[in-house]
Amino acid sequence: MGSIIFGIAAHELGHTLGFFHAQARFDRDQFINVVYANLSPQLATQFVKQSPADNFNFGVTYDYGSIMHYSDTDMSTNRVTMLAKDKSFQHTMGNNVAPSFLDVLECSEHCNANGADCKNGGYRHPRNCSTCICPDGFGGFDCTRRATPVFGAPPNCGATIKANNSDFQILNGEVSSSVENGMAPRHAQCWWHIRAPMGRRIQIRVKSVSGACSDGCFYGGTEIKARDFLRVGARICCRSDVRPLGILYSNTELAIIS
The missing domain is CATH 2.10.25.10 (Laminin)
Structure with missing residues (x-):
C-alpha cells in the first residue's frame, strides 16, 4: 500500500510539474498502438495525443516504465487498451512504484x-x-x-559475467524484498552485468521466471536491459510471457539483468 500511495502521489506531482501522460506524447504512435475499441468512451480523452509544440520532452525518449504511463488495461474493464510495438515491453507499462530514471532526467534537463x-x-x-x-x-x-544491491538485497547479490562465443550459459538469480512493519516499501534489487568480447553482441533467452502477474510487474519480477540502458527495461513476471519474449539481442557488448 505504501508504494502504491507514493506512486500515485509521484504521478500527480508529475502533472503539477507539467508532464502529460506518457501515452499522450506526440511521438507515442512510434511506440504503442491504442486499441480505441476497448476504451471507455468517457475516458478516451486520457489518450488524446499532444502536439510537438505543447509536448517538449528535452530529447528524452519514450519510456514504457514512466510513472506517467498507464497500464495496458487502464481505461477499460480488463481489456487491453495499448499494445507495445516492441512486445517485450508490454508488461513494463503501468509502473506505480516510483518515477523512472528518465522521468527524473526530463526534470533535470531544465x-x-x-x-x-x-x-x-x-x-x-x-x-x-x-x-x-x-x-x-x-x-x-x-x-x-x-x-550495488539496494532495498535489503544481500550485499553479494548480482555479478559481472563474461559471455563466451559458444553455447548459452545459464544464469540463475533470486532476491527477496525486506519487510518492515509488515510491508515491503520497495523491491529488493540487484544487477547482473553480462559482457561479451569486444565487437560482439549478447543473446538472452529467458527459460523461466517466478512472480505474480501484475501491471508493470508491481509485485516483482525480472527486468532485462539489452538495448537502451536509460529507460526501464523489458519486465517479465508471468510464466506465460516467457515464450513470446523469444531471444533478445543487445546493441553493444553489455546487457543488464535485474
Missing part, C-alpha cells in the same frame, strides 16, 4: 551545471553536482561501475 563527468547516460545530482545520479544498473561516482 537546468545545467558544471561538475562530475557522468558516464552511461548519468546526470549530475541536483543537490551535489560533484556526484552523479546513474541509470538503474550502474553505480559509482561517475556511473562506470555495476550498481
